[in-house]
Amino acid sequence: MYDFKFADIGEGIHEGKILKWFFKVGDKVKEGETLVIVETDKVNAELPSPVDGVITKIGRAVGETIHVGETVVIINDGGVEVPAVKEEPKKEKLSEGSSAPGVIGEIEVSSVVMASSNEGVSSKVESAPSKALATPVARQLAKDLGVDINKVKGSGELGRVMKEDILKAASQSQKSTPEVSTSTPQVVVPKVSVSATGDVEFVPISKLRKAIVKNMTLSKQIIPHTVLMDEVIVDKLVDLRDKVKAQAAAQNIKLTYMAFIMKAVVNALKKFPNFNASFDQENERMIYKKYINLGMAVDTPDGLIVPNIKNADKKSILELAKELREVADQTIARTVQLAQLQNATFSITNFGAADVAFGTPIIPHPEVGILGVGKISQKPVVINGEIKAAYVLPLSLAVDHRVIDGADAGRFLNTIKALLNDPMMLLLS
């Protein structure tokens, strides 16, 4: 069936009046024969048949008005219904139905009234929030470090935020997580696939956990750990502490064994500076640190965090105890400053808090050793051939075997043992 529609013949017409029909329903017509004459504003248009066939329907009768797009006639041309050729998907609807003079092309005509011009109306200048001036590279760095670049003070020309400014801001920001500052070798971690063997629950990990994942993986990847374990009899230490405990409490200091242990470790570090160092593999050198920042592992509800006590070698046991408590509290409350978490030179981890004796602690990169301290408990020991009950402190010393040999580690550990076995030596050092 051919549905012959009244076309816009481009003379600016959108309707016409049927003047004369040359055929009626049922007549046979040949392609090209004039079907009808339509009267328009400009011309009387003769419309020729587009196909051979039989007239099955007349659109409009003589005297009636036909609009562009309406059916003139339907002709049964024996062919399959040809769907309208899908040309331009979004054909501009010519709203008044026709084209205006222009000789070429189809210009839309519409009487839609648009908003009046507001020329010259002074725009209320929306003062935008002050934004940082920075290069794309700097912006990316800020993004990577989780820094809001618009809050960073720029030290460059015209207040431009430079890379250094961003790094500075990153180190000063609150509620930050421990970062691994050195570039790390990437390990390709195999995908974990969950086969449908049972019910599973997916829980995304926290930011802190992410940092721990990174740090632990790195340490274990890079550092060949070796762990020496031993026990030391600490009866004298227990006595000493008992005696001094009350006086400390009077100064509002809770005097823990850890304070003594820290002091012992500091001592040993002074004696064995290669334990208070970093190994710079790239440049094949040791970096000896002239300061001692003791990292103390703290168990927080969110996970393990290791703040450090700065310049522990310059502090008394009481001071160490006090500061340890403060820093631990801050760490648990997650109010600790980023600086407190950075630049430890040697660390201590307390297995005892978990009621455990021995372990194989993981050295926080780029340190070269960590001392794991176990629970002090009473145990049978042999002194001069006799079995006695004594307070025993288990120690687990992990070292970076690239730069610290077993013998050195042994010496280091024995130094600590000696000091804890006979705390008088501690007071003298």
Next chain:
Amino acid sequence: MLFKDYEPLKKKQFQILDAEGHLVKPELEPKLSKETLLKMYKTMALGRVADIKALQYQRQGRMLTYPPNRGQEAAQVGAMAALEPLDWLSPAFRELNAMLYRGVKLEQIYLYWFGNEWGNHFDEDVRVLPVNVIIGSQVNHAAGLAYASKVLKKNEVAVATIGDGGTSHGEFYEGLNFASSYNAPLVVVIQNNQWAISTPRSKATKAETLAQKSYAFGIPGIQVDGNDILAMYVATKEAVDYARAGNGPVLIEAVTYRLGAHTTSDDPTIYRKDEEVQAWEKKDPMIRFKKYLIDKGYWTEAEDKALEEENNSYVGETFKKVEATGLETLEDIFKYTYKEMTPQLTEQYEYMKKYLEEEGK
């Protein structure tokens, strides 16, 4: 009527003064005053000296590319002498004598060819458009001048000059056709000097004469002996009067010869024969015009010699002045792009200025 008698298809070339200086059509001798005739001759003489010296300066490396006019003085001056002061000249680039005659100073002409746009900045009362390098455009410009004159009832005529090569160009055709369709007062003088660089006249078109192209526009045309200054004057005068009266454009073909090269960077010995050049040297417009003036008792050889010396020193001084003062300033190359510099131009100018200062220039 001149245009009827010399209708192009009649194949008659209009001449009054032959190459030897004899009046072959004494009845058509124009009634020009001694003053005017001498002005014409002196302009041609100055032009010739300026032309020769320009070539010399160029060979000395002191002048840039320059198009010599030698041989075409009568075609130019004869035509210009027929104009009123308020008429316009829209030249191509080989109109030294025409421009001089119409009041452009030699200094300005030299300044232009020296490489400074200020050479195009003529005085208010000098109705000459600057040298036009785009072949044919000058006809369209002149058509516009003519149309404005007509519509504003100014009574001016616009004369465009063009070479034989230029008549092949679309703009020649469009401009004349445009002006003709409004009867605008345009006269086009073709300086047919037989050569468009190395292309001889015969290759520019199949038409036998250039004047006969006038038929295509429905206007009168006439072919004139371009080295005959009297005939050039008479033909142009008639054409200008005709156009001024509102009858529409006229096309004049001045048959002349380019005795020199296309420009100082051209070697005509490659493409044309010396015999031809020598033949045309004999038809030098200066020879016959001088004879005519001497015959009339208006001029003497002694005066001629003195004039030559005078021109030599004048031209020399003029060029030296141009050499000494004709350099451009940084500001000028920016300042005239628009009436007011745009922010971009100002920024670019300031940048360059600063850059040059820092460089110590």
Next chain:
Amino acid sequence: MAVLTLLDAINQALDQKMADDSRVVVYGEDTGFEGGVFRVTAGLQKKYGVDRVFDTPIAESAITGSAIGMAINGLIPVAEIQFDGFVFPGYTEIVTHMARYRNRTRGRHGLQIVVRFPVGGGIRALEHHSESIETLLGHIPGLKVVIPSTPYDAKGLMISAIEDPDPVIFMEPKRIYRSGKQEVPEEMYRIPIGKAKVVKEGTDVTVVAWGAFVREVEKAIKLLENDNINVELIDLRTINPIDEETILNSVKKTGRFVVVQEAVKTYGPGAELISIVNEKAFLHLEAAPARVTGFDITVPLAKGEHYHFIQPERIAAEIKKVAKF
């Protein structure tokens, strides 16, 4: 106040300037008697006579070339080229003379001329009737080039163009000649050449468009309503000289920049605008500037045109990319 189409606004501007200044003449092919194939100059010949409003032979170089002579000799010619694609036969005169005459004569002859013609596609026309040649004219020193997007602007810009002492190319976006009406003040007023307009204020991304495409971008902005992207839309209005100040102030505020141009991509106006933004607002950018353009092809005939004529959806998608970077 009258409510006019863009086309009628131009007509009114011509009419009023012709009444105001007897030097103004309007001419071109079919411009006089018929009033132009689009009827932009309808009614003018009747009012001002055959000398001032006239038809020319088919000779674009004569149309543009004679404008020069007319301008030198006391008229203010407003020359029409019938369609963008036919500028080329008249281009020689525009570039080699019209643009340079003031410079060539060191100010002795500045040319006060307007060359106007319909531009742009999206009308399913024949070849050469849908061109966007901003670059070919904006690149020429000595020319000014303007293109209105609304009836109000069309009148103001035309009056400014006629009054400007330099040659002005006035591009008329034919697609929107009759598409919509706007209030147009009865009296003469001017829109300064060289001044863009902030059509819609925003905070997130600056989008620059001109001519018919200002409306297309407005449609795109509507599509982005649910994406929480607050676009600042600038109508460039003058292709040359570019209003750098308005653009830069906006980019410094939003930090993001998109140009929408109907024209061919390579060496198009977008490249110039983005260069300016890079030169002068680099440190303010939060994303690379982008351009949404026509392709490096000849504008297709009707059956292929819809691939080429940028749809609002595509514009919205590109704006979104930049906004979300």
